[in-house]
Amino acid sequence: MSGIVVHLPQGSGGSGEPYGEAVTLRLGPGERARFGRGSSGRPVELRLADAAISRLAGEIRVTDDHWQLSNYSRTHSYLVENPEGAGEYLRVPPCRAGAPIPFEFSRVVLPTRRDTTVSFQVFAPDHVYLDPQGVGGPWESRTVMAYSLDETATYFLVLVALCEPWLRDQSPVAVPTTPQVVERLRAHEACARLTPRAVTSHIDYLAEEKLRIGLPHAAETGKGDRRNGKREAVVAIALRFGIVQEEHLALLPPRAESAARGR
Template sequence: MSVHPLLIDEADEVVTVQQDYESDTPMDTHHLAPGQTRTFGRGGRNRDVDMRLAAGDRAVHRHAGDIISHGDHWRISNLSPNKSYIVENTERLAGFVQVPPNTHGMLVPFETSRVRIPGAEGEHSFLVMAPAACSAILVPGPGGDLQDTDDWEDSTGERTEANSFRMDRWHTYYRVLVAYCEPRLRGLTPPVPTQRQVAERLNIGPAAVNAHVDYLLKDKFKVELEGGGHGQGWRAQALIEKALYFGVVTERDLVILDQENDTPKGLG
């Protein structure tokens, strides 16, 4: 999609989408006047997108979503059938919203945002700057038909969305993940349990908990374990944030912790 020239008087109604300085995903800068849209995703094969995030990452939808400018604010559509995206408020570390699958036209109430798209080898992200913070209530847009399912499986049988945060919910590592998320989901204090508390909750050894945490961070969420923070607390915090941000663990998964006769398995 070509970028139309913008008048100087319209500069206060331009939404800018650009490369994230914290991401390796290359991207041109896009200036959107009111009413303009930019598509994003993996692209390729008859699926042309304006912002190609991950040409070789098959866990990213070919047409993953849209950014729509409304002048003083913008909206996002998540066209994935089975994964959530995250929009972070870069001006406040704790501010973010989750964009569920099959969401059309969700209003983003942040002036400066980072959009995170989960992939097979980590995340792809880009920045969106609106001219003014929007105070409207965050609600999904009008319900319409779901996106074309041609993007889900193409004529060669290539399956997208395949390997992004894939979890085996019968393995002990997933029970460890749920146990770490349990206090946050139940609104308990403190929200981050200790390694020993998780070990006692699951009736396994602290060393096993440590091994499962390393496996989840490195192999599932692609988080660098070296130099990621100070002390042990950052590992648990990173694990919880990744799981809850992208909806890998939700309240309905807490039943896993109460299941009886559950035989723990090794890393998988």
């Protein structure tokens, strides 16, 4: 595991500046990030502006093969939700140190006095999967997958939707746009609330963490060119290496024209 990505979405840390700004942290094995309200005497990497959250509320620490969550609160439990797991979650009780978190994509949720909770996201992109053809023998001789993707995850559905026109041999001029991906997945039970911003985040995750695609720096290209280039690069890698194949189309909801013919 090469590390994790911690993301505090814009506005998730509280209502006032500077807490409303989005924050993204990249942590490698042995590194840590503290979270809480923070103060000059207790600096934190993730600032969460709510009176019910301690100055130093907890800590994330990265190990070689997973990440851990410590809860420094004496009174409140924290939840670690698996957004891809149909309600699956862990409860980290007060004063629990180093609770191991197994999810690839997690949402850490802290209770507040408001009508909404405060949360941030943790991506652990390098969960390693063995090659199904080489699971026998000693560990040192086993082969791991170059691209470790979870085919049950929402990001994989986004990838399949991006690749669909090529797999159906429609000879497309361009990859599907973000709004087109949202519309294509809307009928899927796991994607009913999928937003364009979420699709963009999944594409970023695929490009930067799962498929490790090197792209031009934002200063070298326009924002739109960079976004289009990222989608095209993701599709090219997925098809070239057979990460997405025709059988994966069954993961997508039926197309509108197919449903119409069925009626």
